[in-house]
Amino acid sequence: MDETHENDVTLRSGMLDRLAAMRGRPLADDVANVMMVVPRHVFVPGAPSSEAYGLGAVVTHWDGQGVPRSSASAPGTVAGMLEQAQVRPGQRVLEIGAGTGYNAALLAHLVGASGSVTTIEYDADVATAARKHLDAYGADRVRVVTGDGTLGAAEDGPFDRILVTAGAWDVAPAWVEQLAPGGRVVLPLRLRGLTRVVAFERDGAGLRSVSVVEDGFIPMKGIGAMPEKNVPLGPGPDLTLRIDDAQPVTPALLQALDSEATLEWTDVVAPWAWTPEQDFWLATLPGFCRVFVNAEAVAAGRIPRAKDPWGAWGVYSGASLAYLAARQVDGTDQMPMLQVGACGFGPEGAGLVRLLTERVSAWQEHSAGGVEMTIEARPHSSAPLPGEDAALLVVDKVDHVFVVTAALTATSVEV
Numbered sequence: 001m002d003e004t005h006e007n008d009v010t011l012r013s014g015m016l017d018r019l020a021a022m023r024g025r026p027l028a029d030d031v032a033n034v035m036m037v038v039p040r041h042v043f044v045p046g047a048p049s050s051e052a053y054g055l056g057a058v059v060t061h062w063d064g065q066g067v068p069r070s071s072a073s074a075p076g077t078v079a080g081m082l083e084q085a086q087v088r089p090g091q092r093v094l095e096i097g098a099g100t101g102y103n104a105a106l107l108a109h110l111v112g113a114s115g116s117v118t119t120i121e122y123d124a125d126v127a128t129a130a131r132k133h134l135d136a137y138g139a140d141r142v143r144v145v146t147g148d149g150t151l152g153a154a155e156d157g158p159f160d161r162i163l164v165t166a167g168a169w170d171v172a173p174a175w176v177e178q179l180a181p182g183g184r185v186v187l188p189l190r191l192r193g194l195t196r197v198v199a200f201e202r203d204g205a206g207l208r209s210v211s212v213v214e215d216g217f218i219p220m221k222g223i224g225a226m227p228e229k230n231v232p233l234g235p236g237p238d239l240t241l242r243i244d245d246a247q248p249v250t251p252a253l254l255q256a257l258d259s260e261a262t263l264e265w266t267d268v269v270a271p272w273a274w275t276p277e278q279d280f281w282l283a284t285l286p287g288f289c290r291v292f293v294n295a296e297a298v299a300a301g302r303i304p305r306a307k308d309p310w311g312a313w314g315v316y317s318g319a320s321l322a323y324l325a326a327r328q329v330d331g332t333d334q335m336p337m338l339q340v341g342a343c344g345f346g347p348e349g350a351g352l353v354r355l356l357t358e359r360v361s362a363w364q365e366h367s368a369g370g371v372e373m374t375i376e377a378r379p380h381s382s383a384p385l386p387g388e389d390a391a392l393l394v395v396d397k398v399d400h401v402f403v404v405t406a407a408l409t410a411t412s413v414e415v
């Protein structure tokens with residue numbers, strides 16, 4: 001073993017140790033083994049080794065507006081998806097979103113010489129780079145295709161595993177059609193603006209989740225792209241509403257900030273004000289949205305601070321809106337104990353504040369023992385699922401209807 005190689009091995013094992021410490025549990029053996037074998041730096045040439053073997057995503061391509069258009073996903077995200085996919089030797093695998101080619105190289109090891117890996121990349125320059133990295137590493141059996149992954153790659157299918165490594169808004173019919181019997185598709189799915197990585201298996205005419213994990217991804221491009229709508233309010237703008245799933249907005253909403261704010265606090269106090277799956281519980285409210293509050297408007301006293309500067313959960317209705325607020329009541333800067341409240345504007349602002357605060361308090365009480373989410377996807381042509389009308393959330397998209405249920409694990413009560 002030469003010195004450089006020995007150094008790489010140390011860097012890779014360091015990355016895996018930090019990853020296991022961050023997650024509080026070891027990686028699945030097969031995933032740890034392949035991540036120990038494949039040198040990540042070969043796939044992000046030019047990145048310093050602290051980044052190539054760090055725990056963050058490495059952005060490799062930007063668009064004209066300074067928004068990332070391709071990256072090597074964070075190692076924790078890559079490992080988590082591979083664990084959900086449970087890839088086995090001899091399988092045929094389709095990846096959508098080749099990016100740097102790193103995940104495709106890991107997949108090539110997992111399927112071995114008797115399996116196959118096809119990876120599709122939308123951006124031609126990114127696909128060229130992926131091919132180059134895979135060749136430099138020696139993974140020449142991986143097939144890199146330039147195209148729109150929403151259409152799949154029927155010529156190489158059917159696939160035992162399909163992994164989508166860009167954020168999807170719907171499940172493309174081609175992925176279901178190209179899935180082999182007993183196959184599994186793993187994708188980051190956006191529902192009402194909330195993203196979960198879902199491992200789906202076939203169930204009747206549709207799909208049913210076998211695992212659901214919270215994470216974030218670069219959104220899908222091409223025919224499967226579905227941008228969220230941003231609604232700026234007030235000068236600055238002071239506040240921006242982000243709305244998903246084609247929920248309607250009336251022009252009167254644009255004047256909501258002209259009214260006085262209503263602010264109310266709950267008894268809920270938690271580290272970072274975080275409660276598991278609370279976002280999906282709030283997403284059941286009509287007019288659910290994400291609210292970005294401008295820090296300058298907060299500093300100038302024009303608007304109360306939002307719970308999360310990167311987007312607090314909120315609701316809107318007609319000419320009114322409300323969003324979650326938070327204030328530190330205890331703890332430290334590293335682990336602040338935040339009290340949750342809500343702030344509202346417009347004629348129905350106070351009512352919307354009450355809706356949010358009551359919902360937050362109820363979830364805090366009911367979810368204390370843990371929550372297990374299940375997501376089902378059924379084509380429009382099939383009949384509603386048994387119990388669909390009592391589900392936590394039903395979201396009707398172009399190709400599928402998504403049905404979300406959340407079982408409270410401590411009490412086994414469906415909500």
Ligand SMILES: C[S@@+](CC[C@H](N)C(=O)[O-])C[C@H]1O[C@@H](n2cnc3c(N)ncnc32)[C@H](O)[C@@H]1O
Pocket residue numbers: 069070071072073096097098099100101102103104120121122123126147148149150165166217218219220221222223224
């Ligand atoms: C987070 S990166 C993927 C990381 C990659 N798997 C790796 O190991 O480096 C997401 C990639 O998906 C690509 N992408 C987005 N929409 C796509 C589509 N419709 N078809 C194929 N690739 C797409 C993006 O261009 C980007 O390169």
